[in-house]
Amino acid sequence: MYTTIDFQTKKDLKNAVKNGTTVRVFQPGPFGGTEPTEGEITLEGPHYPKAHTWYARAVLKNGKIISVK
Numbered sequence: 001m002y003t004t005i006d007f008q009t010k011k012d013l014k015n016a017v018k019n020g021t022t023v024r025v026f027q028p029g030p031f032g033g034t035e036p037t038e039g040e041i042t043l044e045g046p047h048y049p050k051a052h053t054w055y056a057r058a059v060l061k062n063g064k065i066i067s068v069k
Helices: 010-018
Strands: 039-045 054-061 064-068
Touching: 010 039, 010 054, 010 064
Parallel strands: none
Antiparallel strands: 039 054, 054 064
16 A cells, blocks of 8 residues: 655655644555555555555554554
8 A cells, every 4th residue: 555645765754644744545556445544554665666665554543644653
């Protein structure tokens, strides 16, 4: 699953969430549209076609990321 913002590093994602930026998620391809809005998820980045260089676990609440591990 990807974030709506194409973060180049996990640190950038963590800082954005910490600073109050609204970050949502999406699933590309044929599985899109079924993204959860609550609970823990796995993220990867940066977006395809760039090589994925980071992975993270995040917690969603009301469709927004509220914390990143």
